[in-house]
Amino acid sequence: MPEPDDVERLLAECLDLPETERKAALEERCRAHPEDADALRGRFEALARFGLVLDPSPDPRAPERLGEFRLLETLGGGGMGVVHLAEQEPLGRRVALKCIRPEHLYFEGARERFRREVAAVARLKHPNIVPIYTFGEEDGVPYFAMERIEGRSLADVLALLQGRPPHERTGADVARALGADPAAFEGTWAQVAIRIARQVAAALAHAHARGVVHRD
Numbered sequence: 480m481p482e483p484d485d486v487e488r489l490l491a492e493c494l495d496l497p498e499t500e501r502k503a504a505l506e507e508r509c510r511a512h513p514e515d516a517d518a519l520r521g522r523f524e525a526l527a528r529f530g531l532v533l534d535p536s537p538d539p540r541a542p543e544r545l546g547e548f549r550l551l552e553t554l555g556g557g558g559m560g561v562v563h564l565a566e567q568e569p570l571g572r573r574v575a576l577k578c579i580r581p582e583h584l585y586f587e588g589a590r591e592r593f594r595r596e597v598a599a600v601a602r603l604k605h606p607n608i609v610p611i612y613t614f615g616e617e618d619g620v621p622y623f624a625m626e627r628i629e630g631r632s633l634a635d636v637l638a639l640l641q642g643r644p645p646h647e648r649t650g651a652d653v654a655r656a657l658g659a660d661p662a663a664f665e666g667t668w669a670q671v672a673i674r675i676a677r678q679v680a681a682a683l684a685h686a687h688a689r690g691v692v693h694r695d
Contacts, residue, residue, distance in 0.1 A: 486518045490619075493523065494532060494582035501532060522619050529620055530561045531580045546617040548576050548624065555632075559583065567612070567624060574612060575628070579621040590621075597623050599691050607682035631657060645669075 489512060493504045505523050509516035526532045528542055530553075543550055548565040554575065555562050565576040583589065594614070601611040614623035631639075639656040640648070650664035650671035657664075664671050683693060 485512065486515050486522060487619075489515060489519055490522050490581075494580075498532070525618050526581060526620060529578050530556055531578060531620065532582075545576065545578070545620060545622060546615060548574070548622075550576070564627065565624070573627050574624040575609075575626070576622055576624050579623075581619060581621065593621065596691075599689070600686075603686055603689060603691065605682050605685040607678045608686065630659075645672075 489508045493501050493508065496504050501523075505519065509519055512519070523532060525542070545563075545565070547569055548567055551564045551566060551573070553561060554564050560577050560579040563576045563578065564573060566573050579593070583593070597611060597614045600608075601614070604610070609628060610626050612624045612626065614621075616622070636653075636656045640652060643652075645668050648668040650666045650668065651661050652668070653659075653671050654661040654664040666674075686693060
C-alpha cells in the first residue's frame, strides 16, 4: 500500500479531530509546513464546500461539478457524507451522488476496503436494492453514484402517518403517504407492513448470500 503524501497526511490529522477544532488545526499545520500550506488549504476548502469536513450542510458555494457529474442540488446529508442530485453528463441520466466524508477513509487500508465494499454492492442485482452505477475520487472527494429513486423518505412517510394508531389504518393510508398507486397497497395495515418487511428481508438475504452485510 503506498504511503500517503505529506498533504494527505496533514489533512488526515486535521480530520481526525472534532469539527470545532479542525480549522485551527489546519492553520497550525500550514504555519508549520509553509511549503504545503497552499495545497493543504486548497484540499480542505474543496472538502468544506461539499459539506464534508465542517458541517453536514454543504457550503452554498459548492462546486457545480465532480468529475463527469454536474451537481444540481443537495438531497441530504449526515455523518457518512452528503448526497447530491447530479447529472451524469456522458450518459444524460440523473443519479444520486454520495460524497463520502474523507475521515472515513484515512485509516490504514480504509480506502481499499471502501473500494472493495462498493464494488461488492455494485455487483448486487435485486429489485429491492438500489444499484450503484460507479464510484471514484475527484480532488480528494470520494464518491459513488446510485440510481435516483423518486418518492418520499421514510421520515416523511412516518410524519404523515402520525395521529392514528396502526389498527385504525389501512394500506390505502400508506399509499396516500407515499403518493403511490393504492392498488399496490391493498389490504390491512398489518398485511401491507408484512409485505414490505418481506421485501426488505428478501433484499437482505440476497446481499448476505453474496457476502455483503448491512450494518446500519
